[in-house]
């Protein structure tokens with residue numbers, strides 16, 4: 001039995017048909033975790049969908065209304081890059097509820113993992129890049145509303161920049177705090193890492209992503225690491241450690257929300273970095289070890305993963321659970 005909970009539902013499945021986003025991955029991960037003995041049925045908890053009230057903590061009433069009534073414009077639906085349906089909306093409400101539940105369990109157990117979520121391209125008033133609503137942002141705002149946390153840090157390791165998350169939480173910071181940092185310039189002299197100061201009840205957003213990739217416009221996170229094409233395990237892992245210590249120097253949050261994207265993988269169809277499966281697992285372990293050493297609970301969502309072979313995406317996501325088991329302990 002694991003010393004932490006895995007949040008999962010068969011209804012995490014996204015009804016998007018044949019698509020580069022492998023919507024069946026959630027069920028495959030669940031099945032593999034059980035079949036391999038990494039997890040037992042009792043390690044899983046089922047989420048409830050977020051309420052509309054929860055979603056409205058992040059998203060505009062107009063956008064929520066359009067989603068609930070199927071009245072997105074053609075352009076808005078195109079921007080989602082997944083076909084709209086009421087079932088799709090229900091799956092995203094469930095993903096948000098799942099992330100909130102994982103956060104709740106993280107406060108108890110040190111870590112809580114949702115076998116879903118990480119839809120970081122959703123903005124307050126629109127969705128894009130396969131992301132309808134921003135489940136992580138909704139979870140954070142719910143936890144703050146319910147007085148379970150005051151501050152949070154998002155640590156986004158999807159290969160694509162967390163543009164929605166950056167935008168959602170940018171309003172809680174004074175823009176005059178923005179400063180350029182010499183740090184990061186080693187990797188990209190033209191695009192130095194950017195960071196801002198944190199405030200009470202703030203959310204500090206960190207994104208490690210490939211610079212030359214979607215989204216073309218990257219609204220500033222609290223700290224952005226613009227990684228060059230083709231970066232491999234050693235350089236990437238050094239960045240992970242540096243970004244975490246830089247971030248934790250700025251703010252010691254009540255909760256870290258880790259987006260464990262599988263798409264920095266060298267064989268990803270939508271990514272241009274060169275991490276190995278082992279490197280990605282070590283990345284997860286670094287995040288867990290750092291959070292554990294700092295005494296900060298970490299909530300985990302999966303985010304993207306588009307490996308040429310679906311099996312590889314499943315392995316990378318399963319390893320996110322295996323690494324947690326190794327760091328946080330667990331009896332077989």
Ligand SMILES: [Zn+2]
Nearest residue numbers: 158159160304
């Ligand atoms: Zn991605």
